[in-house]
Amino acid sequence: MLSEVPLDGAVGCIGRPNPPSTQDVEMKKVLSAQACQVLAELRKxxxxxxxxxxxxDLSFPIHRNILSACSPYFRALFTNSRFDQNSQEICITGVSPDSMAAIIDYAYTRHVKLSWSNIEELLPAADRFLVSGLVKPCCEFLRKSINAENCIGIRNFAHSYSCRELEKHANNFILRKFQEVSATSQEFLNMHIDQLTEILDSDYLNVRNEEMVFDAVIRWIDHNPETRKQEIARLLNCIRLGIITTRTFIEKLSFIPHHKYLKKKCQKALNLIKTVSGIEWAADRESLLYLYRSLIRSKLDYGSVPNNYIRLFDIIISNNTSLKLYNCIYRDSVQCIELIQVFPCRCYVSVAELDGLIYAMGGFDGQLRLNSVERFNRKTNQWSFIPTMNHRRSDARATTMGGGIYICGGFNGQECLNTSEYFDPSTSQWTLISPMRNRRSGVGVIAYNGMIYALGGFNGITRMNTGERYCPTRKTWSTIPEMYSPRSNFAIEVIDDMIFVIGGFNGVTTIFNVECYDSKADEWYDAHDLSLYRSALSACVVRGLPNVLEFIHSDH
Known part of the structure; x- marks a missing residue:
């Protein structure tokens, strides 16, 4: 009579086995390493x-079961009925002895020494013989070795052997470091036209301005002008010509030997630039959408993906009038839906959200600064007027706290303002509060730890690095430590219980500097800078976003 052996270690009880202990796992690793060492010695x-x-002319004695366990290719080979059991010899062509030796060593030891002297032969060999465990370290070696000079070659190499993650990483590197790649890489000059247009056409191309893309196109054509000048029309379709001035476009063409030919081919592009420069924004919607792609290139940062926010970028181009098209992105379905337009045209407007309603305050209609205010109800898709502010203002900034809206600073058409107001939706009334200590236009305003902070801005003379905060209880403003960089028209947000100020204009140039303020320490700290210079930008935090990867381009 057979006795039953308990599977869980308890006498008389049959059940699931206990999970292996850490000691058991470590023991298995040691035994596995020892077994590999013994097998390798037997082979040698x-x-x-x-x-x-x-x-x-080289022969490699092997154990068939070892190679079969490592490679489906060798398993099929050794179990095939055509395999000669008597001679036991297999001749393999199309691979170097060194690569085969490395594959056999890996099958026995699970280790391989990678270098630039063997990687280009070893990865194709590992792919051919289906040694997936070796393909991965080869791809990782190349991923860590990517730079501006070899990224295009690595991308093509990865594509040839279906290394999708490596190809994606190399492609992201090209997009992220395009300025450096296009200026220094010999591989860039040898790119095929199809690959080049794919890169230039990407909305994720990371360039400071569109002139850099144009310069890259000219550099690529100059490498072989007689053949490549035929491609100029195709390449121009990939450039956002609407944000290159006519003068810049013509000046760049005048410095290249074949500029006369290019000017002839670029006449359509010149017409587009002139059209954009003189466009009347009262044109019909179809015309506007036709020009949209030529006017804007998405500017998305690269790197790690945050857990709870999405950044939205927008552009307004005006020609003495303001554009009054408004769109929003519905976060779950990634759809842009058109909202009904506001009543007056507004640019340099202040916007805030309170209790699910969007408020548009003040701004500039092309002739006057406004004090009118509108409120948008998403449920009804309608804007409605609410009582006007006490002061006309554009370039102000608004925030919400305690169930109300605070708006500070701005410009009234004659001078920068230090006035501030508070809107109480329960009474539908605007109330002036204590004026700020400084006049501030292009100011950053945000609610933080029970206070209203007003930072930076332009006082009519210079950009400022000063800041102050308003206490609703005491109804007074008090100064805080100065920022490191003076700035106006910057983005401001609260993340991790600190105020972050991002980019802006310092009076001389657009900046990429980022710094953060901790109210507990009452101190400013440097934060990691932007990869691009940005001014007149905004930032927001959206918590619990389920599909952030669909909005942010990353290396993951």
Whole structure:
């Protein structure tokens, strides 16, 4: 009579086995390493070997079961009825002896020494013989070695052998470091036209301005002008010509030997630039959408993906009038839906959200600064007027706290303002609060730890690095430590219980500097800078976003 052995270690009880302990796992690793070492020694001495792989004039004694466990290719080879059990010799062509030796060593030891001297032969060999465990470290070696000079070659190499993650990483590197790649890489000059247009056409191309894209196109054509000048029309379709001035476009063409030919081919592009420069924004919607792609290139940062926010970028181009098209992105379905337009045209407007309603305050209609205010109800898709502010203002900034809206600073058409107001939706009334200590236009305003902070801005003379905060209880403003960089028209947000100020204009140039303020320490700290210079930008935090990867381009 057979006795039953308990599977869980308890006498008389049959059940699931207990999970292996850490000690058991470590023991298995040691035994596995020892087994690999013993098997490798047996192969080197030729003991118990049951097959020979011959490459050129070199022979490699092996154990068929070891290679079969490592590679489906060799398993199929050794179990095939055509395999000669008597000679036990396999001749393999199309691979170097060094690569075959490395594959066999990996099958026995699970280790391989990678270098630039063997990687270009070893990865194709590992792919051919289906040694997936070796393909991965080869791809990782190349991923860590990517730079501006070799990224295009690595991308093409990865594509040839279906290394999708490596190809994606290399492609992201090209997009992210395009300025450096296009200026220094010999591989860039040898790119095929199809690859180049794919890169230039990407909305994720990371360039500071569109002139850099134009310069890259000219550099690529100059490498072989007689052949490549025929491609100028195709390449121009990839450039956002609407944000290149006519003068810049013509000046750049005048410095290249074949500029006369290019000017002839670029006449359509010149017409587009002139059209954009003189466009009347009262044109119909179809015309506007036709020009949209030529006017804007998405500017998305690269790197790690945050857990709870999305950044939205927008552009307004005006020609003494303001554009009054409004769109929003519905976060779950990634759809842009058109909202009904506001009543007056507004640019340099202040916007805030309170209790699910969007408020548009003040701004500039092309002739006057406004004090009118509108409120948008998403449920009804309607804007409605609410009482006007006490002061006309554009370039102000608004925030919400305690169930109300605070708006500070701005410009009234004659001078920068230090006035501030508070809107109470329960009474539908605007109330002036204590004026700020400084006049501030292009100011950053945000609610933080029960206070209203007003930072930076332009006072009519210079950009400022000063800041102050308003206490609703005491109804007074008090100064805080100065920022490191003076700035106006910057983005401001609260993340991790600190105020972050991002980019802006310092009075001389657009900046990429980022710094953060901790109210507990009452101190400013440097934060990681932007990769691009940005001014007149905004930032927001959207918590619990389920599909952030669909909005942010990353290396993951």
């Amino acid at each position: 001495t030729g003991e118990l070997c049951d097959a020979i792989i011959k490459v050129d």
